[in-house]
Amino acid sequence: MVSGLEVCRRVRRKLESENVPIIMVTARAEEEDRLRGLDTGADDYVTKPFSPNELVARIRALLRRTRPDLGEKNMGCKGVALSPANREVTFSGQSIQLHPKSFDLLAFLMAHPRRVYSREQLLDHVWGREAAVEPRAVDAQIRRLRRSLDEAGAPNLVRTVRSAGYGLDA
Numbered sequence: 558m559v560s561g562l563e564v565c566r567r568v569r570r571k572l573e574s575e576n577v578p579i580i581m582v583t584a585r586a587e588e589e590d591r592l593r594g595l596d597t598g599a600d601d602y603v604t605k606p607f608s609p610n611e612l613v614a615r616i617r618a619l620l621r622r623t624r625p626d627l628g629e630k631n632m633g634c635k636g637v638a639l640s641p642a643n644r645e646v647t648f649s650g651q652s653i654q655l656h657p658k659s660f661d662l663l664a665f666l667m668a669h670p671r672r673v674y675s676r677e678q679l680l681d682h683v684w685g686r687e688a689a690v691e692p693r694a695v696d697a698q699i700r701r702l703r704r705s706l707d708e709a710g711a712p713n714l715v716r717t718v719r720s721a722g723y724g725l726d727a
Contacts, residue, residue, distance in 0.1 A: 562593065562594065565594070565597045566597055569597075578619045579599045579600050580599065580601040580602070581603065583604060583605065584604065584605045585604070591604075601615050603615060609685065632667040634667060634670065634714055634725060634727055635712045636648055636712070637714060639663060648706075648711035649710070649711075651709060653705055655705050656698070656705075658684070662695075665679070665682055667714075667725060670725045670727040671727065673722050675721065676696070676722060680694070712726075714726050
């Protein structure tokens with residue numbers, strides 16, 4: 558079995574992955590352990606037990622530092638514009654009010670326009686792996702998103718792929 562420190566070393570040694578952000582999540586909470594992890598190449602170090610919300614916040618902060626363009630890039634499809642920085646969605650200049658999860662779902666799909674994701678994949682990417690949510694919650698959020706887009710006169714951007722999941726109808 559390979560330790561997390563060794564995995565971190567190996568990732569940092571490879572040219573194609575040397576800049577991949579790494580957060581170590583471990584039960585080792587001593588200062589010496591934290592220093593060793595950070596000196597090995599980890600960007601952050603979280604000890605167990607931890608709050609899932611704190612881990613998500615640390616991931617967002619790390620991504621803002623390492624890839625500031627990720628959270629700022631405006632996206633659009635068929636006249637629907639989405640601004641992640643302002644958490645705004647518009648169609649023909651008119652604001653569309655979305656439930657926070659509907660916004661996150663639309664932003665994720667717009668960021669990956671040519672992919673179809675299963676309910677479980679969407680739960681992992683949009684809700685987070687630790688979320689205690691049933692896969693059918695995705696269906697409910699898709700309905701809510703479609704309804705909001707429809708009420709604004711915007712085209713339905715989300716397509717259902719039978720037996721596979723959902724994708725952006727680009």
